[in-house]
Amino acid sequence: MCFSRRPSSGQVDLKPFNGRLFINGVTFNLLFSTEKLDKIACFRINTFIGFILVVSGIMLKLIRIPVISEGLDRIWTTQIILGIPLFAGVLGLFLKNGARNVLLPIQGSVFILAVMSYTFFYGRFLLENEFSGDFMIGHAPGILAAGMAYGVKQIIDFSGNRINLKAARIVTASFFSAGAICDMFFVVLILRFFSTRA
Secondary structure, X not given: OEEEEOOOOOOEEEEOOOHHHHHHHHHHHHHHOOXXXXXXXXXXXXXXXXXXXXXXXXXXXXXXXXXXHHHHHHHHHHHHHHXXXXXXXXXXXXXXXXXXXXXXXXXXXXXXXXXXXXXXXXXXXXXXXXXXOOOOOOOOOOHHHHHHHHHHHHHHHHOOOXXXXXXXXXXXXXXXXXXXXXXXXXXXXXXXXXXXHO
């Protein structure tokens, strides 16, 4: 996803773009843009992310691996619980502006909670289980940092609280940094995973 300025609305529009530009585009615009996020674009992205969380949660539910089923149960349950309010973003496409301003900060909070839950439950899952055979583990570094920054920016832009630009950038950068720490945590876990299989 990417941001581009809309001359007509003065807002930041989120659009898909080449994956190679993901980190640079999201980082620059979330941390340094002076414009608000576009509401409709946010609802579309939130709906898509929520759909992914719910579907992947259902898929994990259908995977029954007795040795690690307990860890998977915690993960798929959390994904579905957090995915539903994000998927509800589809309703935002039809709500009035006032209701949108209520729903978007809530969804921003869910994004932050989702990153924290992802880090805790998946991290615990990787630390508590021994893997063998054809298990594949992957993580896209930067996705958690972007998720934290995106979530807090929704709260800042649409909660109605007046916050100056400098303070907004500091808050967004702080959450981005917290997400980056979560990303690094997973990089370390994945390196540990491969080292134990070597």
